[in-house]
Amino acid sequence: MFAYRLRLATSTIVLLLVLGLSQSITQVLAAPGLTNYTEHLTLQPLPRNSLLTTFTFESYSIPSTDPHGTSLEYAVFPRSLGQILEQSKTQELHLRFSQGWWDAENWGSPPEQGKYSGGLGVELWAWVEGEDLSAAKANWRKLVYTLSGLFCASLNFIDDATTTFPVKSFQPFGVVNDQDGSKFYLMRGALPREPVCTENLTPFIKLLPCKGKAGISSLLDGHKIFDAQWQGMAIDVSVECNEDGCRKKMTQTINAVIDVARSIQRKVSPVPVPTDFDKLRCDTTKSYNSQYHCFPLKESTDVDWLLSDIFGRQIQGSCPLAENEHHISIQTPETWNTAYISTSKSADDGSESTFISQEKSFKLEQDVPTNIRLNSHDSSKISSSPNQPVLVERSFTGHGLERGGIRSTFTNPSRDTPVRFVYFESFPWFMRLYLHTLQLQSQSLLESDEILSEQENILKDIYYLPAVDRKQPSQLEIEMILPPATSASLTYDFDKAHLFIEEYPPDANYGFDIAPGILTTINESDEPQYTIRTTSLLLQLPTPDFSMPYNVIILTGTVMALTFGNIFNLLTKRIVNEEEAEEIASQRPINQYIAKIKSLLEKRGSTNS
Template sequence: MILLFFLFADLNSVKAEESYSEELELNWLPNGDYQIAFNFDFSFEKLVNEPKIRNIHNHFDRFPKVVHDFMEEHFVNEFHLSLTQGIWRYKQFGYPKTGANPTGAELWIWFGQGHADNQWDLAVNSLAGFFCASLNFMSGAFSGTPTRVLRPYSQHHERLNSSTMKYSNLPSENICTENLTPWKKLLPCEVSSGFVQLLNANQLFNSKYMSIDVNAYKTCVSETDCSSIENKMTMTVNVVFDGFRIRDYSRTLSLLTLFHKPMGKVCPLADRTSISAQSYKKDCSIVISTKGDLVKSETLALTQEDRYSDVNFDRKCHEGEISQSNDEKITKAPILVHKYLSSGIDGEERIVCQVSNELQEEVTVGYLDLVPWHFRLLVHTLEVTNSENSRIEPSFLHYVPSQDRERPSTLQLEFKMAPGETVEIAVKIRKVLLKWTEHPPDPHHGHFCGPSMVYLDIHNQTYKIYSEPLIIQLMVPDFSMPYNVLCLSSTIMTIGYSAAQTLATKRYTFVSKKTGKGKLSLKITALKEKVLSLFKRKSKEEKTE
């Protein structure tokens, strides 16, 4: 008993510290829509002072064990996965606090030194199984290694550098409830309590924009000492509801109106649960209140003792019409990006990306484009021009050519933009003739080309902005020909086989002319003639008689 007491006392002394918090934020957007952001933050401090008891950290109270085991098994230091439906309209919605994700699936992983190439496919397949998504199409043939665009969340981990990072996107991936359900199960309270009760699939997928993501990384607790490592993870849901569909005539909104589900209990494992609201107008505010609560404020901290049937959001403005004031406190996107496909006089197609500077100051902009291998970039035709059609020389140019069925093309640029300037990046492409087995199930719909990414560092903040993805048509073979050939060959084989079967199975015998036919055949013939004679018409001579 004494030994067991000291053993458990020793284990408790090295037990990892965990924390978990939930936050809901409502934003009233300039176009009348409503943005709801759910943030679920995890923290787990891993103490590795004694290797003998290292396995004690395999037990977690709140941090998802499956995520920890995934990172340890595949030597992952940091990863980001997002599944998105719709396109974030930066000009209408502004720039979100946590950033926006591109359409479809996006994944980047920072591996340990020397493990990026041999662990990428294994890690992708593991995540595909976790979230029931078709991430297996993010193979090495559709993944690249950008050098300057993506930066790790962990600033003090020495093992993170661009050579150990892999990036890929999959615009054709459609998010559905099969992806949302396993995502919910990573939360400590699952669907029994907390904000996860509000995640009604019918309402989420009936919105203008919906995105779920998972960000997990390791970081050193101290800047000088990495003996203690802290595992952090943030799970985010970002959804934009159509304001006209809600029909908010009374300027009063509630969670029950948005999600058609009551709030219920607060997650008992959460250290902090809060709700905040913000209006894009400086002369307006959104006040939060609960049923029977006389205290109203812009931030509401929920307690575990109470049960919340609904939470109301009341929009309050100063005297006068809301539209009279043009002062806004929403973060506008400093850069706007638009991507499209054009065709020149020579008939060759070009990928064109327009980058517009919305700031009144000169900025340095970075550009990344990951193009699938079946669209070969002709980098010698690359042109970077401004609105006056003057060429701009990039200060940084990094290009990795594609290899058929091996890797995509990676194009990275950095250039300066004047205030209010629009820069156009254009490059010609050459389409590759695919094998008939390499086409997607709906080849006439076209092949997706991922969105371009533009990044900007200004005012101690990093902005990452995405363009729209492209759908490019490739040469499609006549898939009806195999069916026609199959039908024709089957018909010919049937005719030939039936003739051969007749020759092989029937028995032929010789009949003598003297003996004639057999008795049975003579009887059948006589009976046949007698029956037919009954139905024959009588001749004219027989009628006159």
């Protein structure tokens, strides 16, 4: 009886402690000014029936007096990532997962002026603390190894041979405090060949407080996000300081340009099948139009979309920790109709009621499934987005596998405003650049003006760090001022180095991906305005015939077998005549035994006869 009462009292105390702890945690999370979490979804139609979706999540830790923002109380800030930053002594972190190509000519400027966009593959840069460069590199290696395991990516392949140290191209988002004697190093690495898939999205969602179960994160489905024409995931961790102290801020962003027609078709038919003839949109005015010849028409501009048809699910209410006023915004002109559809159940009889609103900014309700409808009779009329201040193209020049060149073309479409920018490129060590071959050619875009700008008026500063074989990549940063309505082409040559056979990837004939270049426009105060990334390049190196080792092994083995067999026979055998060979053979034990058996059989046969 005493033991039963003791167990009952113990369980009661534990229950009270748990309830008190949960209540205190709830009070801490709800206390204004201590922690904060916001999430927001922006929908914007693009040309050719595409839809730009931007998911933004911001999480904050509890302020502390530490100038580095280190705190033992993370609140909604993910502890798993916070401990990695503390162990690797990282002050600010930026991680990008991107796939596809942003069409600047048709879509305009990327979201947030490219602040949260990345190049093809995986890109990482961070401010890492260290007493000297070797200590900072050790912390950098610790950072990339742990992030590789956290996000299921091959970040562990970022080593000294792929790490660069930008000087002008990257600016911190928050406070990088070195007033207390700390020394920070900016390091960057990129893996343009790294594929981005669902195994990278799952850890991304787990960092959110609602884990994709509620709020706008409930729309995130890898099959829909990674089927987009262009998509990018970004994680940015910085430190913000004010009168209350310093705290860490994490911004998680997902941008995706979705082909709505293809996404809806995938829902109707998960397995692609040919379109029926009666559903084809053919131009009947063509003379050759028939049952067997069809000239396709442009996509229909009369559209009616449901968010659940595009993402395959509705929004499962709001995240209880989201504190912002509006959770969803739609950027459409007046020719588009928008509807916010929420369905709630009555607590009395369980009946469902539907609420429809025509607003373009919505606030989600908790535990209320929500859908959004977009329809228009002319989907070609969309909200105008600002154009990029600079258009940049990059390509290889030359031919052959011994040497080559790179041409980067910059175009300022404005007719009255010059553009100042910093262009950053990094190349692997097996691309041996020749800086003395750098040439700049500029030309005016106005037909009436054929005067070419002088090189001194465009090139302002050049920073070049040469590569070291198998230890350090080459790094090139160029500051330029491009006059209005001017196009400038930057060219330079390089040699292709030979690799050891074990340094080639399994599919060596595919080539080597070269990381995109990064263009950052800056104002008069040296503050970044736009960030633009070029496409990646595919480099072909001299590739050996990997079948030759196999052929050599087979040929060598065959020759050795034939040679050894003949020599062995000559050394262990001797040549004799037939009579001597028969006599030697008859003296063998087995032959004598066979002879005895034959003689016995012959005797029995003669006796029986």
